[in-house]
Amino acid sequence: MGSGQWMIEKRSSLKNDSFKEYETVSETGCLSIIVLGASGDLAKKKTFPALYNLYRRGFLHSNEVHIFGYARTKISDDDLRNRIRGYLDKNASVHSEDVTKFLQLIKYVSGSYDTEDGFQLLDKEISEHEVSKNSAEGSSRRLFYLALPPSVYPPVCRMIRKCCMNKSDLGGWTRIVIEKPFGKDLESAEKLSAQIGELFEEPQLYRIDHYLGKELVQNLLVLRFANRFFLPLWNRDNIDNVQIVFREDFGTEGRGGYFDEYGIIRDIIQNHLLQILCLVAMEKPVSLKPEHIRDEKVKVLQSVLPIKDEEVVLGQYQGYRDDPTVPDHSNTPTFATVVLRIHNERWEGVPFILKAGKALNSRKADIRVQFKDVPGDIFRCQKQGRNEFVIRLQPSEAMYMKLTVKQPGLEMSTVQSELDLSYMQRYQGVAIPEAYERLILDTIRGDQQHFVRRDELKAAWEIFTPLLHRIDDGEIKPEEYQPGSRGPVKADELLAKAGYVQTHGYIWIPPTL
């Protein structure tokens, strides 16, 4: 079996009858996927490769699906195909036939984002394809993926509404996928939501946060609610602090202009890390229905207390402003540690420390749940380290519990060790799908569980808007830090002040295969 293929786990799986209730019914008929902004970076690097992988894995069928690229650039079908070819498959030489067949499904239409002619032409092309491919009983499904800057979302949505809606009498649907950033603060996000909300119903809108498509983020609900281990421990009586950390070991290379307008809080914390916080902190939903899950996420967000200035550390790496697209006096943070406090029965007093930074010493994203010390510890081992449960989203998916055990040998001494579930070892040969693949498949299946609902978005902006305005107004300044470092020293001081106790002397010996 090729490395890119999915393999079915031979052991019994969790998928039982309780999942079936919420499985979406598979639909037949013609599917048109329209990538708007097809000439751009996101489309080339993420959207088309995800579509290709879905095609290769049999989730998109050439007798049903057609893919349209739409953008202002005047290029031919073949020009677009050649632009994306190199991004589709690392093993393109082995899978060259698949690549060629997939590329033949793509057509390109050029037009502007705010006038009708281009969209009328697009509609004509889609309709022709529907007539040629639809079976008598099939419906027409149109999925519009906006790989575009948010400034053009409103005109593009207006044009889709006016010219390109599904017209089939046999049902089907029109769905819109929008990429972050969804606004810059509460006011702009609400304005954008209102503009788009006038054109499309909430069930037609899929606000994508690609972190929700990562394997171990999708595992969070299963871990929390399908394991007796965690149920009684997951609260303020046992957990001392939670860290959700994103680190990148490269700067804003090539994206300085975009990044400077947003900064690390809008780029990573307000969306990706906050979504993770919701899944870590939310109560058990009534069921696995998307609305039940999203209801619980909203409740957590609405329980977050206003952020205190003394629980924020900002940083900007040296050299960031050398980028010609970044203003000389930019106050934009490229690093931030922010402590969030959830005012509810489960989490009162437990700091949720969200940390994100660019140009740091490593690339990783993880969730670290640190437990309280054992009361009346007869082994006196608090100093060595506390129990921690770590979920590493990337690189190399893993979850491990750091715990105290007896040092093997004749003496009675203690040592920190781990219970380790490393995916590479445990699930050998299983290729973990890319976040975008899953999320696009969800949009086709009509499953909104892993997409951000409008009220969720509002609640998320409510948390960060006051802080962001103060940063934008220059009232809070970032500290400088060395590229390749851990970020500002003050961030580690804040971590310690919030209650995090660093483990000392813990050495991890990777298991050999």
Ligand SMILES: NC(=O)C1=CN([C@@H]2O[C@H](COP(=O)(O)OP(=O)(O)OC[C@H]3O[C@@H](n4cnc5c(N)ncnc54)[C@H](OP(=O)(O)O)[C@@H]3O)[C@@H](O)[C@H]2O)C=CC1
């Ligand atoms: N299955 C696997 O792959 C496993 C791997 N390991 C590996 O073992 C190593 C140790 O694991 P672990 O202890 O969990 O992780 P780390 O040593 O990476 O980090 C432990 C904690 O200490 C913090 N920290 C690190 N340096 C400092 C500092 N100078 N001041 C304050 N805080 C600091 C980290 O923060 P921050 O996040 O900001 O760096 C993190 O919260 C890691 O490389 C880990 O990947 C361990 C167990 C299983």
Ligand SMILES: O=C1O[C@H](COP(=O)(O)O)[C@@H](O)[C@H](O)[C@H]1O
């Ligand atoms: O949304 C974003 O995410 C990427 C990091 O995504 P990852 O899946 O590679 O972890 C980040 O580089 C980018 O700045 C941000 O806009």
